[in-house]
Amino acid sequence: MSQHGPRHPILSVAPERLHPTQLTVGRAEVAAKRAQWHALGAKKRKALIASHWFPGVLGPQGAVYIVDHHHFGLAMLLEGVERVPVIVQRDFSWLAPDTFWRTMEFNRWAHPYDDRGQRTDYAAIPSRLSELRDDPYRTLAARVREAGGCAKDATPYAEFLWADFFRARLKPAAVAKGGDKLLQRALLLAHGHDAGYLPGWSGLIE
Structure with a gap:
């Protein structure tokens, strides 16, 4: 752990004290992570927590904001996990709230x-993981990736871009219903020319 040096301290934080940096998650993904957790014994649960370090930023008044793993964080909160490890990427605790959020978005x-998929004020970002809203299109984007419709990409918020792509092409009622038929439609769209601008696009299927 010393390889991270003093600029990247590791904190042990209760999940209810973690602050999100987005408004939504795919609740079905959260449920899947909870199911995976239930299938593990105590030793493997401990190992899973130890291997899932949350990248975080210290915000105003020293609040801990996570910049990834929101689904896992919410799952652990709902499962009553007491502490999770957070690697502090930057300390912005001295910034005023408006400057903090502008800096966070810039980065x-x-x-x-x-x-x-609509832009909001920073004040709309919830203060707790438990307040994150469900976005079924975000779940669909994850299902498409898992089914090979696109590659996992390191671009920040890549699956949100995919979610917005599907949001413009698939009706909410169909997405809420889910199922294999919806997934097949989404996979065809994912391999189409119109999706070529998205991170992880895997090309046309002849």
């Missing part, structure tokens, strides 16, 4: 978009 560490 691509904040995603102030709601469950309709």
